[in-house]
Amino acid sequence: MRETQLDLSKLALDRSPSPAIGKMPRHRRWLSRYIFPVGILAGFIALLVAAAGHQLVPATPVTVVPVIVKRGEIQQVGTPLFQAAGWIEPRPTPVSVPALAPGVIEALLVVEGQEVEQGQPIARLISVDAEIAVEQARASLTASEGELQRAQAELCAVESRRDNPLHLKVQLAEARSLLAKTMTEKEKLPFLIKAVEANAEFARRNFDGKRNAGVGVPQVVVLQAERDYLATQAELEELQTRGPSLTREIEALQEKTRAWEEQLTLLVEERRQVAEAQAKVVSAKAACDDARLRIRLAELTLQRMRILAPMDGRILRLVAAPGTRVMGLEQTAGQSSSTVVEMYDPDRLQVRADVRLEDVPLVTPGAPVEIKTASSNHAIEGRVLQSTSSANIQKNTLEVKVELIAPPISVRPEMLVTAAFFAPDAAKTDESLENERILVPRQLVFTSPSGSMVWVVDGNNRAVQRMVTLQGDESDGLVVVTEGLKATDKLIASGSSDLRPGEAVIIREEDQTIGVGR
Template sequence: AGWIEPRPTPVRVAALAPGVVEKLLVVEDQPVKAGDAVAQLVKDDAKLAFDRATADLKLREAELDEAKAQYKAAETRWKLPVHLEATLRDAEASLAKIQTALKNLPFAIRRAEADLKAADTDYEGKKSAEGVVAGVEIDIAKSKRDSATALVEELKDRNESLVKEQSALIARRDALKKQLELLVDELEAKEQADAKVNAATARVEQATVALAEVKLRLDRMTVIAPSDGRVFRLIAHPGARIGSGMTQMEGHDGSTVVTMYQPNILQVRVDVRFEDIPKVSLRQAVEIDNPALPSPIAGQVLFRSSEADIQKNTLQVKVAIADPPPVFKPEMLVDVAFLQGSEAQTTSPQKQVIRVLVPTSLIFDESDQSYVWVADQSDQIARRTQIETGVAMGNGVVEVTRGLNVTTRIIATGTESLRDGDRIRITAEENTIGRDLK
């Protein structure tokens, strides 16, 4: 006897992030495809972290936009320093005004001296005629002379201050020209703005990575199937904490949620007694049977286990099933027969040609189509199966070239009122029809 099991092992479906199981989305033996959700973890914390990371990314992007705007302004001031040109033009205008004042100063002094001479003459004349001219007229004349004297002195003193002011404006103009030529401050501001853009870009990239991490964790709150197959066992239950280092599950690590198997890739685990081990060899033909099968199917020895069961005095042998039937499920009990010598040769399709011969009494014709009634023993129903016939062999039999195989069970009686899919009950097997055929 042996037991069906996944080949080579069950597929472990693990939670890729720690959490608490909210609900299972599958049941045992349910078919699933790669990417289908099998369980949902509680995702409230992961959703909050995702929202926070999303907001942080938006903030960093806004900071980057601000830094880019500052860089653009600094670059514009560096390429088109109109603010320095305006300051330089103001300095040049002030210098021109001073230079004009210096140029006009001698004429102003000569005019003031002439006015002083006239005022002095007027004053002296009126003073000499003091008895004739009113005293107030003399005082007015004296005041005009004093004002003219002060203006002359002021204009003479102004020359020195204007020269100094001119020198200062020349120095300022030259400095502004040099500043406009070198653009040191503008270049520094541009480089600083560029550095701020780079820093803001790096912060955006950091926020993007952080968002991707929390989104990955949020996505991992949904446990998905890694491949096509069927659910084998439900390991975790709703409310169970999985994925942490402290979680322990019997036979599995703490992150396993369910296990799966592929129904088209199965094997048989057989306990072979020690004394029978020499009779088992690699790739040896095997016959596998089960009450759910219409007939035994073929298998082949994969390998012998490297560890023995000393309590049962047996060694496990793994047997491959070439084309597992749909009724086979893991842990199903089957009968296993290891074929030896001529037994293996007679079952080998390379050593003999198998021909399917069917009595003509079991073949029906309708609309130029031949068919037989086949018993589906696994579902206990009748199936109308179309066939193609070959050469009539005599003795009331004909070769069937397509539609049947040697394991097919044909319904011999009670076919008069059968319809495709009708449920049937097999009461006995007909062993006399065609017994003498070779």
């Protein structure tokens, strides 16, 4: 084999500087070293500014509201819409039958499920205390009537005393008699003085004669004559001084007589006694009325010892057992502390159906419903009444009340049912051609020279005025928008007073309640 000679020197690289490279222009080295890196950095910064520019510019905080999308297609009458499970309950609520008087239940006269008529006894309370209270009230009435008779008798007496004030007339007659007697004495006084003066003169002469007779007249006779003279003289002096006293006595008797006459005319005390007696009669009558009311109250309490059915119906539940104390209508009674049983009307029942939230827009008051339950061989007709006020978070459902039309006797409250909801009877309109309708709150629509407008937040978080076409008002303050909005648009609800078209905004809050459930 022929050996090939390899020349390794041919594989060596020539590392000597090339004449062309050594002569490269200086401006190309500046371009590769500085201009390209600076350009790349500037482009990167511009990209960052473009990406975060809307966050660097001051934005106005606003509250937004999503548009409301509602199904606008009207189904044919009788078309099944959806089904929901539920249970039967009394409509609108069970009727609580309370004890209207406090006491202890002696016996229950009904059982659960029993049909009762209005006025039929349901329970009986221990009535001994109520019977005693009635007897006490009647005794109190008898005593009050006795007090009334006594007051009436006293009134008759004082009225007779006022109309015929004989006691005053007697006093006046006595005063007049004393006055006349005193005046007579005063008129007789001059004559009495003359008589006594004559007697005094005779006694003086008799005394002087016997004293001058000397020893011929006994000393005793002289002394007797002196005594008679002195007594007559004293009587004369007394009569002479009696005149002023009689005058003053006459004046006093005249004043007394005038006072009695005035009192007889005014009858002040007698009138006061009559008024007082009349007040006693009124008070006694009021006491009698109060006693009669106490009798009525006691008899009413005794009647309430028997608890009666307030209506025709069926016993739903026994709440209290014999021996249970009920509070009646006392102020300290708590809620349901007096309830004995609960009733319901078998002809007034309803279904509380758990409707899924996505089916709630299909619920229409008055729409027909078909209810099926295991206790009935035939479907029961129903009608939608209304929806409840709050949804069930755990089930994600909303309870809808459905009225049972002519419920059969076999259905009872708390029975589980299946309710099939059907489309209501509604006129065919152009809305049946639409898949959905967009509704917005009426207060968010304003009028401009070019037409109806709303504020909308676009995809770049900027406020935009958008022209819309309105069709008509709905309930709850909503208006139908046929053109200008999409289902994903968000309307500016607050903070739009100072906005300018194209101004950057920041969504502070999204209000889901405006126009919903109003």
